[in-house]
Amino acid sequence: MKSLAELEAIRNKTLDQIKMRTNKSGKRVVVGMATCGIAAGARPVMNAFTEELAKRKLSDVSVTMTGCIGVCRLEPIVEIFDADGTKVTYVKMTAEKAARIVSEHIVNGRVCQDLTIGAAEAESK
């Protein structure tokens, strides 16, 4: 170890990997992973989220799973929680949609209205 910069580099690299153990304020991506969700393809969706977040080094965003929300016909369902607790529910998710949500919603804070449960319900009427 010859310099502070070297130490800092190790620190930043590792902190990104383990920040979830102490981080309390980041956004949360919650993927519905009950039987209905998994059958509809939730796993590739979740993988797409983790890959996309890793690519962009967004280590303060956590990805977790949850059970069935009850609207199985709209699975895979993903909910994004902001730090303040507000949430947006996205339905009929795919890996492509996941990438778009990361760049538009998580990075730039613009909700993808057309992918939300509200849009899907309006469409079916």
Place this chain on the structure above:
Amino acid sequence: MEFFRAHVLICGGTGCTSSNSPAIKKELEAQLYKNKLDKEVKVVTTGCFGLCAEGPIMVVYPEGAMYTMVRVEDVKEIVEEHLIKGRLVKRLLAGDKEAVDSSRSLENVDFFKRQVRIALRNCGIINPENIDEYIAYDGYKALAKALTELTPDQVIAEVKKSGLRGRGGAGFPTGLKWEFTKKSAGDQKYVCCNADEGDPGAFMDRSVLEGDPHSILEAMEIAGYAVGSDQGYIYVRAEYPIAVKRLEIAIKQAKEYGLLGKNIFGTSFNFDIELRLGAGAFVCGEETALITSIEGKRGEPKPKPPFPAVRGLWQKPTLLNNVETYANIPVIFNKGADWFASIGTEKSKGTKVFAVGGKINNTGLVEIPIGTTLREIIYDIGGGIPNGKKFKAAQTGGPSGGCIPASHIDTPIDYETLKELGSMMGSGGLIVMDEDNCMVDIARFFLEFTVDESCGKCPPCRIGTKRMLEILERITGGKGEMEDIDKLEVLAKNIIASALCGLGQSAPQPVLSTLRYFRDEYIAHVRDKKCPAGVCKSMMSYVIAADHCKKCGICAKNCPVSCISGDKNTPYVIDQEKCIKCGACMEKCPFKAIFKNA
């Protein structure tokens, strides 16, 4: 970059290891592999979480869900429910199992809510065998700052300003100790770490070494820079194999990174650390005995002065601090001496780790701001006393300390108040006692310990404590006389005044302290030949109440010395001559027909 969506931390401290955490980790890895989750979920062995009574402990992030008393059979459910479906396994969660906050349960457990973790900051969060994780949480940053931005005098000034005092027992100001060592003339100086934790029931130093070994290395290096030393020794008990192993790994990793060795951070500062294993003699926790033991000689104390800061290891100026003291050092530099000094009381700054044991629900390690009351520790953090029993006293400071009676439960705990109460902070063992503990017996227990551990070099300790123990055995054996109590006091005062080292000088404390607060119990033993708590076997007996006895014979079956007789038609009776007073019959009687006659 590897991205894991979840981290599962399993405690690898001594407590959880002995309750099978390695097997749980193995099963978890197998289950993750089977469910193809091994690339998504990271498994980490970490240090002590502190809630040892509830071990083995597992914490799952990002939720921070803490699972307690996990068994190998539970792992499958945790994987299938929590890690696959995202549903918490509520029956295994710590704390109030009904009212669980679905997101972050770790912070919501009463046991953790009131703690302030400085010395234990990384325990249960990082993998102690991975230097990168230590660095991620600001590890070695304080060393870098000290070496590149501060002069040795500025380092010492910062430690002095923080108000940090020695956590090994006596509470000597750490900054002053550093200054004395720096000012001592000598071509070679040494920095030593006292990891010879020996008080019965105390294990905070072990937990720091097991959970965060790099914090000790970093602090010793900062100390080395401050006092002008290039060689450190950690004196650790050989009975702490996990701590020794993790220290060895930490030293190896620090050397690979150039964080130990020559020209650290490109400066002219060199530092090396070696381990010295102690064979487990209690007296080696005393500083002069510890130094003698490092030299390879029999661990016997020497008179002070000269103090180690002047003439210590191999006659050279030596700085010796305790593990927990060192663990505070990096934080003082990262967060500032003012921040540190803002925690605690006027004369005692920062936090103290206590190993809480005895009659308490949450046995384990707690770190609290100095000045917290005993009531908060026992009832708010410790979860109170089991079976609704009444709190009687708390013993602090181990064999050198004393008891704090229930009447002082609201006293803020710091170095001074404990001393006024006739006890001491000590290394931080805190044994809680309820109405079923006999205080004379407690005093006898601690004295028996010091008699065993006395090195025998000076007569007051070698002979005096032995005589005191004989008197106490006479009293608990029902053969005491009133003048024995006075003899105890005279002997105690003489030993304190004349013993060579801290062990002898403090050995009578448990007796004096119990005499001070519980003299009536001594008198009851001597005059009435009664043990009010029903502990001393010579003064109590187990009796079967004939009118309650249902003649089932369960007591007779469980008696290890077959001294209970009776049959279907005659109530059972205990033969008091043969009875060894083990209490097995009372425990097994389904009708509560057997009671203690004190």
